[in-house]
Amino acid sequence: MISVNILGAGNVATHLFKAFQKSENISVNQWYNRDISKISTYKNEVSTIDNISLLEEADIYIIAVSDDAISKLSQSLTNKNQLVVHTSGSVSVYDLDKTLRRGVFYPLQTFSKTASVDFSNVPFCIETIDKQDLELLKNLANAIGSQWYKISTEQRQTLHLSAVFVNNFTNQLYRIAHEISDIQNINFDILKPLILETANKVQHMSPYMAQTGPAMRNDKKTIKKHLKSLENEQHKAIYKLLTESIKKTHGR
Amino acid sequence: MISVNILGAGNVATHLFKAFQKSENISVNQWYNRDISKISTYKNEVSTIDNISLLEEADIYIIAVSDDAISKLSQSLTNKNQLVVHTSGSVSVYDLDKTLRRGVFYPLQTFSKTASVDFSNVPFCIETIDKQDLELLKNLANAIGSQWYKISTEQRQTLHLSAVFVNNFTNQLYRIAHEISDIQNINFDILKPLILETANKVQHMSPYMAQTGPAMRNDKKTIKKHLKSLENEQHKAIYKLLTESIKKTHGR
Numbered sequence: 362m363i364s365v366n367i368l369g370a371g372n373v374a375t376h377l378f379k380a381f382q383k384s385e386n387i388s389v390n391q392w393y394n395r396d397i398s399k400i401s402t403y404k405n406e407v408s409t410i411d412n413i414s415l416l417e418e419a420d421i422y423i424i425a426v427s428d429d430a431i432s433k434l435s436q437s438l439t440n441k442n443q444l445v446v447h448t449s450g451s452v453s454v455y456d457l458d459k460t461l462r463r464g465v466f467y468p469l470q471t472f473s474k475t476a477s478v479d480f481s482n483v484p485f486c487i488e489t490i491d492k493q494d495l496e497l498l499k500n501l502a503n504a505i506g507s508q509w510y511k512i513s514t515e516q517r518q519t520l521h522l523s524a525v526f527v528n529n530f531t532n533q534l535y536r537i538a539h540e541i542s543d544i545q546n547i548n549f550d551i552l553k554p555l556i557l558e559t560a561n562k563v564q565h566m567s568p569y570m571a572q573t574g575p576a577m578r579n580d581k582k583t584i585k586k587h588l589k590s591l592e593n594e595q596h597k598a599i600y601k602l603l604t605e606s607i608k609k610t611h612g613r
Numbered sequence: 614m615i616s617v618n619i620l621g622a623g624n625v626a627t628h629l630f631k632a633f634q635k636s637e638n639i640s641v642n643q644w645y646n647r648d649i650s651k652i653s654t655y656k657n658e659v660s661t662i663d664n665i666s667l668l669e670e671a672d673i674y675i676i677a678v679s680d681d682a683i684s685k686l687s688q689s690l691t692n693k694n695q696l697v698v699h700t701s702g703s704v705s706v707y708d709l710d711k712t713l714r715r716g717v718f719y720p721l722q723t724f725s726k727t728a729s730v731d732f733s734n735v736p737f738c739i740e741t742i743d744k745q746d747l748e749l750l751k752n753l754a755n756a757i758g759s760q761w762y763k764i765s766t767e768q769r770q771t772l773h774l775s776a777v778f779v780n781n782f783t784n785q786l787y788r789i790a791h792e793i794s795d796i797q798n799i800n801f802d803i804l805k806p807l808i809l810e811t812a813n814k815v816q817h818m819s820p821y822m823a824q825t826g827p828a829m830r831n832d833k834k835t836i837k838k839h840l841k842s843l844e845n846e847q848h849k850a851i852y853k854l855l856t857e858s859i860k861k862t863h864g865r
């Protein structure tokens with residue numbers, strides 16, 4: 362049995378709490394948030410606190426607060442026996458107070474408050490300063506059915522950047538398609554199966570191998586036609602730049 | 614029962630043939646290709662021909678050849694009773710020979726020769742010059758379990774452009790993430806669940822609502838850090854442009 366204290370009450374903290382509660386091998390001892398009203402719904406399930414000095418022993422403290430607040434919050438931890446991890450993609454493991462046993466438990470996934478999370482689809486990037494602590498984080502990930510990968514701070518920061526490309530930027534391409542179609546009264550639903558298939562394809566094939574389309578074929582006629590039909594200058598610039606990028610990747 | 618003749622032997626023609634063969638409500642009478650060796654594997658299942666003048670009656674002729682070849686091939690059709698459709702996203706319905714009953718049966722999906730296709734995930738954009746012919750294409754789509762949408766040539770060309778954004782360009786963003794991660798010896802598998810979830814999210818939420826990340830929050834510190842860590846100038850330019858695009862969409 363792994364005992365855990367959670368700090369923070371945002372998306373990550375809340376989804377982790379729910380997953381830990383479901384696991385037979387994890388017990389959540391205490392849940393801290395500076396604003397206790399955010400966790401009061403759970404007060405019958407777990408000891409909720411807003412006074413950090415009331416934190417008691419646990420195998421792992423999980424700091425799931427905003428990136429900017431991680432370092433400072435770690436400095437207010439007085440109990441030095443437990444492993445203290447944060448859940449951020451971009452904060453260094455060394456930003457945690459150096460008197461602590463330190464680590465990182467970063468879920469590489471996008472969370473929102475409303476949708477429920479299936480942790481078998483959430484890979485964790487784990488890192489510890491003391492090698493022996495790694496085992497504890499592996500067990501924690503396993504106990505909620507998640508994959509884990511040993512990832513250094515530098516690698517994690519690169520993954521965080523990669524995630525911006527495959528999540529935020531990809532989503533913005535969906536948004537642009539939505540805008541373009543709306544102008545012509547086209548139902549965005551028509552594009553949804555293609556969006557899914559595009560993501561599905563690279564689950565078992567490299568993006569390099571999966572590429573198709575006018576840029577890949579260097580089909581100048583279609584590219585010209587597309588550029589002409591795009592009215593928004595920013596959309597035009599994105600079309601040009603990504604077309605160049607595809608051509609470069611594939612030596613066209 | 615709908616009878617069909619197929620012209621062409623590429624990805625689309627081959628997947629359509631297989632789907633039609635499985636359907637109880639469709640019979641494929643003849644399959645034409647200029648190079649008959651491409652369809653010889655199927656000669657026991659269907660009448661295969663390479664002489665276009667041998668084409669006989671059928672309810673629908675489906676021209677699934679390269680965009681540039683559609684118009685010319687349609688001119689060589691002498692049998693004027695059947696509905697003749699092409700399967701292209703960008704070719705106008707008027708590019709088919711004007712002596713014919715004309716239409717479009719465009720599958721908005723990405724096909725590759727190897728992977729099998731589940732046609733319940735392939736929406737068809739249908740269009741006919743004669744309103745009465747629409748029913749036939751609806752029935753054809755229904756018979757292989759596909760959704761259909763009545764779409765004009767102008768709308769279809771916009772959808773084709775939108776497909777470049779959500780398919781080709783999105784795939785290139787995956788590719789860039791792959792490149793960035795490779796440099797740091799990071800297993801690309803770690804990013805795959807996020808890629809899928811990003812596509813899943815917009816199945817029931819608008820891309821506008823689904824957006825998160827540093828550009829959305831206008832988190833200047835992270836954006837600066839990311840730009841600094843990108844070594845490839847083209848990747849940097851893409852990062853900047855898509856960040857600007859997100860900021861503009863969300864009024865940041």
Ligand SMILES: NC(=O)c1ccc[n+]([C@@H]2O[C@H](COP(=O)([O-])OP(=O)(O)OC[C@H]3O[C@@H](n4cnc5c(N)ncnc54)[C@H](OP(=O)(O)O)[C@@H]3O)[C@@H](O)[C@H]2O)c1
Binds near residue numbers: 369373425430469
């Ligand atoms: N959301 C994601 O998709 C995602 C994915 C992977 C990793 N992460 C990482 O997980 C961590 C938490 O993210 P999140 O999305 O859960 O954040 P969030 O929903 O915005 O919640 C932030 C939490 O941090 C607390 N907090 C903020 N400033 C604080 C301070 N100065 N002192 C104490 N607590 C403070 C907030 O407390 P109040 O409730 O009192 O405001 C809130 O509970 C971050 O490091 C983030 O980078 C997030």
Ligand SMILES: NC(=O)c1ccc[n+]([C@@H]2O[C@H](COP(=O)([O-])OP(=O)(O)OC[C@H]3O[C@@H](n4cnc5c(N)ncnc54)[C@H](OP(=O)(O)O)[C@@H]3O)[C@@H](O)[C@H]2O)c1
Binds near residue numbers: 623624648702703719
């Ligand atoms: N692939 C997709 O993902 C996709 C998706 C939606 C729509 N489409 C559209 O579907 C149509 C077919 O695409 P595809 O991907 O199946 O193409 P493909 O795999 O490249 O196959 C092209 C076919 O066209 C034939 N062809 C080419 N030039 C010809 C000519 N001058 N005369 C007669 N036949 C000729 C080829 O014959 P040979 O075998 O003799 O070379 C071949 O059978 C196109 O309009 C395309 O825009 C494709």
